[in-house]
Amino acid sequence: MNRNLAKLAVPIGVVGIILLLVVPVPAWLLDILIIVNILLALVILLTTMFIRKPLDFSVFPSLLLAVTLFRLGLNVASTRLVLGEGYAGQVIEAFGHVAVGGSIIIGSVIFLILVVIQFVVVTKGAERVAEVGARFTLDAMPGKQMAIDADLNAGLISDIQARERRAEVSSEADFYGAMDGASKFVKGDAIAGILIIVINIIGGIAIGMIQRGMEMGDAVSTYTLLTIGDGLVTQIPALLMAVSTGMIVTRSTADADMGTTAGTQLAQSRNALMIAGCAAIVMSLIPGMPMIPFIVIGALLVWAAQKVKVRTAREEKAAAQPAPEGMTMAETTEELIEQMRVHALEILLAPDLVDVVSGASDDLLGRVKALRRTIAMDLGIVVPPVRTRDSIELPASCYVIRIAGVEVARGIAPGGRVLALGDALEALPGTATVEPVFGLPGKWVPSELRHSAEMAGATVIDRVSVIVTHLSSVVTANAARLLSREDVRVLSDGVKQVNPAAVEELTPGLLSLAEVQRVLQGLLAEQVAINDLPRIFEALSLRAKVSVEPEGLIESARQALGPALVAKHLDGRTLRVVMIDPSLEQGMLEGLRPAEQGTQILLDQRSMEQVIESLRVSLAHADALGASAVLVCAPALRPAIHRLVTPQTGVAVLSYQEVTSANVEIETVGVVRGVTASAA
The missing domain is CATH 1.10.8.540 (FHIPEP family, domain 3)
Incomplete structure (x- = not known):
């Protein structure tokens, strides 16, 4: 029942506002509606103070439109009563006589001050903040969406969390876009309030003198006071709504409501409170200044500064308090065991490189998590968690990659610099280096020269990408150990x-x-x-x-897995291969012998060198044609030939069965020849 009432409240309210514009209302009902208007504006203002982030009050733009329309409807209804009956209820009369002391001048001045505060100060500022907020939010939307996609790909969040974040980003953009337009309602309301006051005063004086036969002074007194009372009654809620608008568009996401956040942040500096308190006490000594208020306020500020000091000392004491006696040994033992444990994969960073580890999804930790996902998809293994820590023993800007506690790779990543790879780097200042994975010449140039390096045709890589690429190469090469x-x-x-x-x-x-x-x-x-x-x-x-x-x-x-092995080396549907001379292959088969580490081919040193040199010539010929090639051989020979030639040439060795299982076109680009007579 309550849910149905809440669902119907807004539609009924909007219909009632429309009726206000065309149907006369009695003075007693107008009093009730004016009170509702004032209290509703106050509730909205307080709500904006207690929310934690603007999206918690996402209905505010629509509510602002409805409340503004309600207030304008009250203006029409009160104008009808003021001009028609010369009386618009007790609330307007009270504001016209009691709030401004029955003085036209005082009432006019107060009304003008409220208008200046609302229109010139609050509304103008809120409008500008809403416009800038909408622009920045919309500009940042693609980057936020990309960050969400990066977190999802890195495995930092689930699909459900990604959808929730995307919905929140979209809602945030919609909210600030709506606030940019809704701020115009507040500006228009302030202008409408001024025009309504002017029209009511002129119309009231004309009605009083022409229709009612009142003297000029009586007409001015009666209708001006009522009009100013009416203006104040509607201008105060309008000011509250303008303040609410400014409050919500200037509010950033926080962990608590505005009061708690403001109190915590204002009381975070003891020195600021102490200096302000002492300044207030000193100002009380100036001749002519009221001494007691300055002294009281200064004493309160000094007292608050002392409370901050006591609280800070208590927190520091709690932080420095040692653990209970019975827990010390257990915690120390756990720490020692953790330090003793050999981690499968580690990255050690020099102290000046710890800035690359910030906990965000786009820093080293986030990129390493993304790398684990990529390697899992490519190789089918789950890389163990990478332990990242600093080490004072490393030289500046140096990092080390360890596997099972043993260093397997080392590199540098200077702070404030990017790695430029290319040939035309002589004109750029920086430190020459060699890229650790592919061995390409490069130079560490200042980050501010990134654009200049790109214009010079260089490929520019940031520090984190250098470390992650190096780690990827190490993990791939040592996947069997991991x-x-x-x-x-x-x-x-x-x-x-x-x-x-x-x-x-x-x-x-x-x-x-x-x-x-x-x-x-x-x-x-x-x-x-x-x-x-x-x-x-x-x-x-x-x-x-x-x-x-x-x-x-x-x-x-x-x-x-033959088709999958061949697929990695295809050029379209063509596999370029290097064959082994049949006589040489027959000699190798005759020299094949079992051994503890697998089968081996018995060849003398000269024959082995000739085979490897012939293979290199064939591979170089394939490279000259702009294609890579693989070496194919008999299945029985494949393991032994792989151990013989791959460490020295890096070529992939496939068997005939593996190649033929893929159903691809084969193009022979070279033949390996050797002295078969020397085979044992």
Whole structure:
């Protein structure tokens, strides 16, 4: 019932306001409506003071229009009574006689002062703030939407939270846009109030003298006082609404209402209160100044300063208070254990680099979280949380990346500078360097010269991007080391939910979790993504029934992923390959021998150097054609050849089965030749 009444209150109120414009109302009803108008404006003003952020009072623009229309309707109704009957109720009469002492001059001055305060000061300022707020909010809207998308992609927020934030950003833009227009209602209301007063005075004097036969002085006295009373009755709520408008458009988001926030922030400086109190006491000594008020107010300010001092001392004492006796050992032990623990992945920062860690979604921490998500999608592993801390042992502007407590990479990222990569950097001031991932020459230039570097054709990278790119390269190269047995268990449980047969057949009946981990690590060591675990597990189940030798298991998994392996090296639908001379390949097969770390090809030093050199020539020929190539060979040779040539040339090695399973066009761009006679 209450909900239905609330739903109908506004429509009924708007219809009533329209009726005010055309239907005469008695004086007693006008008194009630004027009181409602004043108290409604007061409630709205107080509400704007107690909200925490402007969107908590999002109905304010519409409410401002309704209240302004209500006040103008009261103006029409009171004008009808003043001009028609010479009496407009007790409220207007009280304001005309009691509030201004029955004086036309006093009433006029008070009314003009209220008009100046509302129109010149409050309304003008609120209008300008609303206009600027709307413009800045709309300009910032795309950036806020991009920040929300970045947080969502980084995994910092869920889809539901992202939708809520987008809705809040959209509502904020709509609110400030509406406030920009609603502020014009307040300005128009002030102008309408002045015009109504002038019209009422002229019309009242004319009616009094012409229709009622009153003397000039009596007509001026009677109708001017009533008109000024009417103006004051409506101008005071108008002023309250103007103040409410200014209050809400100047309010920024806070954690408490305005009173609490203002009290807390005004009392945060003891020195300010003490100086103001002493100044008030000194001013009381000026001849002619009222001594008692200055002394009382100054004493109150000094007393408030002392209270702030006591509160600050209490807070500092509480912060410095040691932990209870029984808790000291437990906390100390936990801290020592945490310090002793070897973290899987760490970033150490020099003290002058801690500014890149601010907790926002676009700083180092946010970018690292986004990187974890990207690597999970690309490689199929969940990178362990990256521990980030500072170290006073590092040189200035230096950072170090550790895996399992061991340093694997190091770089620099000077503060206030960006990394410019390109050839024409001689004219730019800065420190020459080498990009840590791709080995490109670059220069750390001042941030203010970013635009100049871009105009010079350089690629400009900020400090955080340099660190994150370096971290990405390290993680990708060491993905096998980062895959723990617990990670394998979690991944297996995930596969079991969607494909339980693949997991139940493989573990623990055919392979243990440790053996599965070894296979997955072998795939990651060759930069093979393991995100298609069901297919990998099915291939391992078939191979494990024949042999559990790790190299064979890895090759079986690779053959199952053949199309995906080939897809990374395609140029359209074409795969450019480097073949091995058949006689050389036959000699390698004859020289293939098992070893503890996998199969090896027995070649003398000269033959091995000739094979690698021939491969380099073929790869260089492919590069000259503007394409990259892979080396293909017999399946039995692939592991051994990979260990032989990839560390020195970086080329990917695929087997014939892997290539043919992809159903692509093959273009041979080179042949590796060697001295087969030297094969053992």
